[in-house]
Amino acid sequence: MSYAFVVVYAMLTLAFGVLPALYAVELAFTSADGGFAGPATLPRWSVASGSCPRWHMSACTC
Incomplete structure (x- = not known):
């Protein structure tokens, strides 16, 4: 019975x-x-680089 559940x-x-x-x-x-x-579709910004999007500025230390 327990094997059926696991499967x-x-x-x-x-x-x-x-x-x-x-x-x-x-x-x-x-x-x-x-x-x-490839990775070209991923965002190119990061908090560390200082190039944060406007909606993300609350968490940025730029």
């Missing part, structure tokens, strides 16, 4: 936890036309 739990974890997370990572590195864009 169902593992399948649900894979279907609703792991696979959506992997899909989100894939989308993060995909360009608008569907090709691989």
Whole structure:
């Protein structure tokens, strides 16, 4: 009985936890036309560099 629960739990974890997370990572590195864009699609600002977006200024030490 407990093996059946573990198998169902593992399948649900894979279907609703792991696979959506992997899909989100894939989308993060995909360009608008569907090709691989690499890290060029990620934001180029950081709090340490002082180039913070306007909405993020409360946490910046710039």
